[in-house]
Amino acid sequence: MDEVVIVPWQELAADTLDNLLQEFVTRDGTDYGEQEISTATKVEQVRRQLTKGQSLLVFDSATETVTVMTREQFDQHQRHPG
Template sequence: MQIPIDLLEQDTLRNVIENFITREGTDYGDHEVSLEAKINQVMRQLRSGTVILVFDAETESVNIVPKP
């Protein structure tokens, strides 16, 4: 089930994004990218609609995935 990001408090959304980033352990190559920069990048992707926030009732977890 998709979760509209505008229904979440900003702190909650930020925490979801931070959890996603630290869980994924994304490699940004040769240059170190700060956590804040990564959060801002994911926030931009959510606002532009290239990725969406989804809730999986079976696992009771939230994830960020590419928009189908």
């Protein structure tokens, strides 16, 4: 069974967080709608979501990756893992 653990993003070095967010927003399959948005803008949008507590930085032990989940996605995963 995979485990998803919240990563305390506030404790990461600024450049590490920037790199993680940039990797996240440039992943294949990340959909931001029809309008083209710059990578820097996408990173700032996700950073704002983290700051407001709307999204969480999480580590997935099954895939050994770090990703961003909305609070709702995280709660759903906790109720129905796997």
